[in-house]
Amino acid sequence: MSFPETQLRPLSAEERVHFAWLRRPPVQKIAAALDAREPGGSRFVGGCVRDSVIGATPKDIDIATVLVPTEVIAALEGAGLSAAPTGLEHGTVTGIADHVGVEITTLRAAVTTDGRRATVAFTRDWTIDAGRRDFRLNAIYLTFDGRLFDPVGGAEDARAGRVRFIGAAQDRIREDYLRILRFFRFSARFAQGFDAEGLGACAAEANGLSILSAERVGGELCRILDLPNAALAIDAMAASGVLDAVWPAPPDRTSLRRLKEAYPAAPAPLGLAALFGETGAFSAGESLDRALRLSNADGARRKKALQAAAALAAADTKGARAALYRFGGQAFEDGLMIAAARGAAVDVDKMREIARTNAPPAFPFSxxxxxxxxxxxxxxxxxxxxxxxxxxxxxxxxxxxxxxxxxxxxxxxxx
Known part of the structure; x- marks a missing residue:
């Protein structure tokens, strides 16, 4: 897939306010090293450009380049910077300046794919690189001198709060079925609804999730549940059959919605606790934690939150003190959130006051x-x-x- 070359557009003075990270010394050092190797051959791309376009602060900086990895490494080391080969098979090198890492990836064209991973070839064509990305708002580039290259209209989508696949949605999904879950995550983060074509394609291709590793599926579901607007994504996933393809147990979407309305920053382990409750083995002894490959810490937090919620659902002062002693401060707070989300008549403020002013002592015997x-x-x-x-x-x-x-x-x- 290729797109017509579009004219580079300089950032306006108003837009530049949101691109202050361009002036950070580590970013400038890495950009200068790449530009010295091939002037104009590298551009910022992805989340750092997208987030800045909509006035948000980006978390990470990514660069796309026509340089192949060996040339990137040579350029960085020649400038006295460090280079870590973090993903050479995908064309990715991490440049490090002043202890700050920037991912640098060679322009790529997808050659073949099996729905899990693509075989790629390096290219020097920016429009080909844009065409193999997932969503339009993720295919916005920015030159080092502050000009936007937007071959697929990603900036317009970002500003309008739209998440749309590049080209035919089903084609993009079949290249990597994880894009189904990414569609729901990005839509819940950047939009208030779902693109009809994308939603239909996700529903039609939901069975493709079964070929992905549990780590990838579990990781993406947890990223969705971390979002303040997670309930929007989960509702759409349930309606389209995608949620059932991830974990085929009846979801408690009402509890998740209550949790996120009251505590938007509630993390994924609590989202899972609210959504699936005590669901344990679903089939052949496969537990939720194992099926999603949760870390030991996340799995333990989910379980302790549910145990604490059960203890606190109808607890008096004595019961609250006992729960605080048994489960500890974090699980006590988590349990309060889950109990309230599940509709228990628990006085959260009163319970917190007990924990603050009337906490139990440590066991003094050995x-x-x-x-x-x-x-x-x-x-x-x-x-x-x-x-x-x-x-x-x-x-x-x-x-x-x-x-x-x-x-x-x-x-x-x-x-």
Whole structure:
């Protein structure tokens, strides 16, 4: 696919305000190194240009270049900068200046694809590189001297809040089925609705998600759930059959919507907790955490949030203190959010006040207190200590004197 060359348009004075990152020393050093190798042969691209066009602050800086990776490395090292070969098979080198990394990728043309990855060939044609990208708003380029190159109308889409595939939507999706999930993520982030052609193509090609690795699917779903507007994406995914292709358990979209309305920054583990609840094994022992390849930390946070929510759903002051002790501060707060999102009659402000002003003490006993009562060191000591701690929690953390009595009772009545 190729597009007619469009005239480079200089940024206006008003637009330049949002491109202040162009003047950052690390960016200028890397740009100067590439330009010295081939003047005009490299341009900024992707999120840094798109976000600046709509007045947002970009997180990362990316550069597209006609230089092949070996030339990029030589240009950077020749300027006294560092080069990390972070994705040579895709034509990507990370340039590093003043400890700041910038991804630099050679212009590419897709040769073949199996829906998971593409075999690419390097090119020097900017319109060919633009044509193999996913969405129009991601194919906006900016020269180092501040001129926009916009061969597919991406700037207009970005300003209008539209997310549209480049060319035929189904063709772009079949090149990489992860673009289905990216369509919902970018639409929820940059638009208030969904392009009809793109939505129809995603629905038609949803089964293609099955050939992708669990890591890629899980990672993209979590990026969707991280968004403040995640419920918009999830509703559309459910209606189009895409959500069922990701995880075929009944979703609680109402709870997710409540969660994001009250706590827009609630992270993906809590989004999953609200959306799928205690859903565990769905088929053949495959758990949600494993199916999506969640990190151990994210999986643990999701589970603890649900456990804390169950404990807090109808808790009084005593129950709240017990939950805070058992689950810790973060899980206590997470549990409050999930309990409220799921419609429990929990007074969130009151519970937070309890945690702030009436938190339980640390358990003051250890194994030596058990051994002092004549119990030989070993597994029995740990069992007695745990039983004593459980009774101490049940009695709402009484004094050390009472705790000593509880310990003596457990020892006296041990089996």
């Amino acid at each position: 194994g030596r207190h058990v051994v002092a009562l004549g119990i030989a060191p070993g597994p029995e000591v740990d069992a007695i200590l745990k039983a004593t701690e459980a009774r101490w929690i049940t009695e709402d953390f009484p004094s050390t004197e009472r705790l000593q009595k509880l310990l003596e009772e457990v020892v006296a009545h041990r089996g």
